[in-house]
Amino acid sequence: MTSLGADTRATEGPIVADKNCEKIHHITESIRCCGAGTAADTEFTTALISSNMELHALSTGSKPRVVTAMTMLKQMLFRYQGQVGAALVLGGVDATGPHLFTIHPHGSTDKLPYVTMGSGSLAAMAVFESGWRANMEREDALNLVKAAISAGIFNDLGSGSNIDACIITASHTEMLRNVEMPNMRVQKERKYAFRRGTTAWKTENVRDLVVNEQITFVGGDAMDTT
Amino acid sequence: MIGDQQRKVMSEQEEKGQTSRAVLSTVLVARDSILVTTCHTRSSYAFTPSTTTTMEPSYRIVPGNQTKSASIQGTANSLGLHDTLRHGPRSLAAEVQTEGGLKGRLENWEATQDNAKLTLRRNIYGMHAPMRLLMERKIVSQTSPFVSAMSPSNLHLDILMGRDETIEPADIFLGMENGPSLDIHEQLRK
Numbered sequence: 001m002t003s004l005g006a007d008t009r010a011t012e013g014p015i016v017a018d019k020n021c022e023k024i025h026h027i028t029e030s031i032r033c034c035g036a037g038t039a040a041d042t043e044f045t046t047a048l049i050s051s052n053m054e055l056h057a058l059s060t061g062s063k064p065r066v067v068t069a070m071t072m073l074k075q076m077l078f079r080y081q082g083q084v085g086a087a088l089v090l091g092g093v094d095a096t097g098p099h100l101f102t103i104h105p106h107g108s109t110d111k112l113p114y115v116t117m118g119s120g121s122l123a124a125m126a127v128f129e130s131g132w133r134a135n136m137e138r139e140d141a142l143n144l145v146k147a148a149i150s151a152g153i154f155n156d157l158g159s160g161s162n163i164d165a166c167i168i169t170a171s172h173t174e175m176l177r178n179v180e181m182p183n184m185r186v187q188k189e190r191k192y193a194f195r196r197g198t199t200a201w202k203t204e205n206v207r208d209l210v211v212n213e214q215i216t217f218v219g220g221d222a223m224d225t226t
Numbered sequence: 227m228i229g230d231q232q233r234k235v236m237s238e239q240e241e242k243g244q245t246s247r248a249v250l251s252t253v254l255v256a257r258d259s260i261l262v263t264t265c266h267t268r269s270s271y272a273f274t275p276s277t278t279t280t281m282e283p284s285y286r287i288v289p290g291n292q293t294k295s296a297s298i299q300g301t302a303n304s305l306g307l308h309d310t311l312r313h314g315p316r317s318l319a320a321e322v323q324t325e326g327g328l329k330g331r332l333e334n335w336e337a338t339q340d341n342a343k344l345t346l347r348r349n350i351y352g353m354h355a356p357m358r359l360l361m362e363r364k365i366v367s368q369t370s371p372f373v374s375a376m377s378p379s380n381l382h383l384d385i386l387m388g389r390d391e392t393i394e395p396a397d398i399f400l401g402m403e404n405g406p407s408l409d410i411h412e413q414l415r416k
Contacts, residue, residue: 048393
């Protein structure tokens with residue numbers, strides 16, 4: 001079983017561009033990829049590798065493997081010499097078992113039991129280092145991931161908003177979008193809508209745009225699909 | 227020309243009724259020294275050039291530093307200075323900067339990897355192995371002049387190059403810098 005987690009903040013310099021973006025991308029049914037770094041690079045790279053993985057699976061006829069996605073990603077990122085700013089955490093379950101990889105923008109990869117990437121990676125890694133054990137149950141793993149992402153959200157300015165999680169097992173994948181929303185906006189104390197009658201009006205003239213309506217039945221038979 | 231020398235050597239041997247290893251080694255040496263690659267790229271990196279008929283044996287996986295576009299060696303006269311009358315004004319920018327960097331790396335990536343594979347095949351199976359593959363590619367890429375007007379995709383070439391089951395950014399971001407020339411007369415003239 002592999003669990004992935006991500007926050008949902010996309011920044012443009014010091015400004016939050018997207019308060020609820022999706023950072024866990026789909027590679028195949030049982031393989032997901034979290035993307036940190038330049039948003040366009042991660043989205044396009046993961047979409048491209050997802051397409052290639054699908055073609056590869058159709059061509060080989062067997063369930064796609066996580067190492068295949070990792071190899072495709074690392075070869076592409078190495079070719080671009082780090083200009084494609086995609087720092088990825090790739091995780092999934094395939095016929096050989098659960099795997100977790102991290103891929104840096106220049107193309108280096110690591111296979112590890114727990115990884116973090118992005119600006120909040122130090123905060124999240126601190127939580128992992130103190131809390132991770134081998135062979136955790138689903139609930140424990142999910143709580144640990146949520147704690148790690150929360151650490152990033154509350155202690156790092158580049159991360160924020162909500163927590164997304166994804167649990168991948170051999171049988172099925174569970175995407176938990178916005179599993180926790182610790183940063184909901186408080187309801188405003190006043191209502192700022194204008195009351196009816198704020199603008200004075202003198203006359204009212206309602207014109208019906210439909211002047212004359214005639215219904216004519218055409219054909220009437222089933223769709224011709226020859 | 228080197229090709230003529232090859233043919234001359236081979237015909238002499240055939241007259242004598244021998245096909246000796248000396249002929250084979252002459253051919254190998256001559257091939258090694260041919261450095262010209264006759265690839266026609268239609269645009270910078272949208273279509274990978276794969277119609278080279280010769281290859282320089284190299285194990286390089288990653289494209290090396292691109293050669294500079296101008297050098298004083300090529301333009302020097304007998305006094306050792308840049309010959310302006312023959313080659314035009316000197317451009318230090320052309321001599322110092324290379325076009326390459328990331329652009330050259332990306333453009334030459336497929337060709338370099340392909341060259342490495344062909345070199346390995348040559349060393350394992352013999353001289354004929356890469357030549358047969360290059361011959362097949364050349365045959366397949368001889369297209370009719372009307373193809374580029376409609377859709378410039380060569381499925382057979384894609385299969386031979388092993389890219390029939392992958393999607394590359396070039397496939398998604400279609401479009402060459404100039405666009406396909408709608409002038410059939412130009413293409414027929416080529």
